[in-house]
Amino acid sequence: MSTALYRRYRPESFADVIGQEHVTEPLMQALRSGRVNHAYLFSGPRGCGKTTSARILARCLNCEQGPTPIPCGECDSCTALARGGAGTVDVIEIDAASHGGVDDARDLRERASFGPAQSRYKIYIIDEAHMVTPQGFNALLKIVEEPPEHVKFIFATTEPEKVIGTIRSRTHHYPFRLVPPARLQDYMAELCTAEGVQVEPGVLSFVVRAGGGSVRDSLSVLDQLMAGSDAQGLTYERAAALLGFTDSELLDSAVTAFGAGDAAGVFKVIDSVIETGLDPRRFVEDLLERFRDLIVVAAAPDGAAAILRGLPGDQIERMRQQSAVFGAASLSRAADIVNAGLTEMTGATSPRVQLEIIAARVLLPAAAGEAGYAARLDRLERRLEVGGVPTGDGGAAHPVAHLPPAQPQAPAHGTVAPAPAATTEPAARAAQTRAPAEGPAPVVAESPTHHPQTAVEPVPEPAVEPTPEVVVAPEPRAPEQQAPQPQAPEEPTRPSAGGLDVEALRRSWPDVLGRIYQMRRATWTFLSEHAQVISYDGQRLVLGIATVGLANAFRVGSHAEVVRQALIDTLGVDARVEGVPHDIGSLPTGGGAQATSAPATATAPGGGGAGAPAPTAEPRQSPPPTDVGVAAPVGGPSGADWGSAGADASAAPSWATAAPAPAPQSPTSPPEPTTPREPDDSSVSADDEDIIDAGAAGPAVVERILGGTVIREE
């Protein structure tokens, strides 16, 4: 029969005690300098080395070469007190749990008055000292207060506060701590090597968790696993099964199902937890642990491996994906719910039922409270289509509307901003050809809001002649709402809705970039340095790229596909991704669509040089015109794409529109007409130079939208 691992490897000197340097080093120093006290109190959690250290201290004190911090190991005392030694009559261990009464204390007091038999000191090690009764302590008080020269006391306890103050104040108190998991894990890896046992990755972290930071408990667990191991050594599977830890595959399925909001999947996992005989409470603990790991991974994608030591690399990679699916707010909320559920998992209710209730709560994003709302927002941003989000109507409808509009608007540009909006929709429908719509799109989205019809409908804009033509105007009301009407009350509201889309996407952009970072570093670098979100209408995401050359590079390369995939992964949105040259300095406003629009327009003019009209004139389809580089970029000049760009971000309709035939209109109208909601956009004309001053364009916008400071403009 072999002795237990923790006994076989019990440290014989302070240097071998792991994880307690804050205690062993001062003790060794005291021994070295000869400042030895007559009573010590070692406190700390169970199994962290208190009793072992007390024995080592006794060995140090009684070594023939001592007192010394490093016992010689060869003298009679040292060998007697070594592992497997016979012990000596002068080192007396008393378990206060069974000998803590007043009689035992009196007995001890009497014996202590006799000198040691063979060694330098008579040393009493009183284990579980908190179990000594008050009477016992009082009986000991005198001798601890003024002990004979040859007597030393070492009290060891898990509850130092229960040792009466008069005793405690006579001692030097050394608090032991739990051993850090990483340290313990390293130590056990050494033991396994010493024992010649193979260990699969992940097993030792199970052991450490099972041991709860106690060296003795951890070694007992390890001992048990070793006893049951075969030629393959310690396998992950067996360790998980024997220790009752949830298999990581089961946790993966659970977390993935939670992330996807797949209730059926979650309950299926719970069913298999029960079916395989796992303890539901253990499963909840493991789930909580997993959520914590995911939070760490989400917070420190690159540093996670260093923090979550002992986890296999592929596991960390999986968790990286899982955390991306959740989002920080959802993760934190899920962890809170599971944690609260864990503390409530007591009592008579069936653990299975409790587990299912916890799962239901995690799945229910509508849960009240800030966390619940944050999680819902996470989800909305990820899954809902842009347009529909706010209103709740048919988000889908909007987006659709947006897309189409592009071309017609062209005319609008210069002149009548409002018109474009209206136009767009019809246009879109009518002539899908043109991409441009975007500029208008935003508008549409906002104002028309829900009515898909709008799109169809022609928006008869006064200003814009082209529009009407294009569209067939099915519904009467459409016109009213959108274009014509100068300030319809409704419209104002809408805008915000529409605005949210781009906004939401901008807010999530860091997450998307994070995903891209994982997918393709080159694209990440490119985007983080040169790109920004200009517009998003539910189907198309337009990125403003710093220069024409870079925009072309973006178009030619595979960046767009990477971005598309990242959008799907992080937000659940499948959108066409386009890059247009864009002067970063002149960013469209972030705020609502409206704000954005304004700037765009403003820019346009600049770029165009001449008024708005000019931009319009340009063919949108053609690739980015030179001017693009200029402020105007966003809008008009660019090909269809640009037009779109303008759309979201800005009201930009005007330029977008430009390209198309409708040139005529340009001259027309000024702002007033059309768009109710966004008077600005509409009203803005190419020559409107106030925009920048008004903070609707340029650096002010950048700062407002991106929360950054413009360091330099190019």
Ligand SMILES: [Zn+2]
């Ligand atoms: Zn010795």
